[in-house]
Amino acid sequence: MMRLDKYLCETGFGTRSQVKALLKKGLVSVNGELEKRPERKVDEHADTVSCGGKDAVYREFTYLMLYKPAGVLTARSDRRERTVFDLIPVDLRRDLSPVGRLDRDTEGLLLLTDDGALSHHLLSPRHHVEKVYFARVQGTLREADILRFQEGLDIGDERMTLPAKLEIQKSGAQSEAFVTLHEGRYHQVKRMFQALGCEVLYLRRLSMGSLALDESLAPGEWRALSEEEISLLKKEEGLRDGTDEAN
Ligand code: URA
DSSP: OEEHHHHHHHTTSOOHHHHHHHHHTTOEEETTEEOOOTTOEEOTTTOOEEETTEEOOOOSSOEEEEEEOTTOBSSSOOSSSOBGGGGSOHHHHTTOEESSOOOTTOEEEEEEESOHHHHHHHHOGGGOOOEEEEEEEESOOOHHHHHHHHHOOOOSSSSOOOOOEEEEEEOSSEEEEEEEESSOOTTHHHHHHHHTTOEEEEEEEEEETTEEOOTTOOTTOEEEOOHHHHHHHHHHTTOOOGGGTTO
């Protein structure tokens, strides 16, 4: 059993003060009956809670998508700089970890979860999960660069990069492109462009596997993943989803 306000926080409806406001407004029901008391105890395995017409489904694990803004570190805490955890309500931080890192100046999709198995699958080099980025670079991108990305580049590591896709959107003194990678080495996109003689000026991650950055989020905003997004990610990773255990 847990307090209703905590339950709503943990199912992704906002911070403690935000969910208290939702309760006050009469937007929350428990087992079909209006409930305004934040201290009301609910059984996370038996009660049906809904908020603003949406079911608040309790999950063993938490999955959040954050639109990481530039200028924050992908770290738990830092003495001087803001980190991605400073953007997540205290109630939700619990045991969350970011799935991979984005550089301080990179924006975009960052998944945070306490589901270690999913995180491991998404990050494991063996699984080659696709990541798509948008990049603006200083320098001209040419057709020949598409082939160089495809063939793999020497970025100073022991191994060449795996085949990657470069889709040029704009070519000039500054160029723009989508990049699709199947691995995640340190500063990989920046080092790949560097190998072509271009400097990355702006970088945003758009997707990771089936999970795409929600375009309605502004930088710094987050939301809980939907049931569908969670099941798709799990299916993609060949993990058994709790919802289809019978299969
Ligand atoms: N590649 C980079 O160079 N930086 C990132 O943050 C992510 C991918």
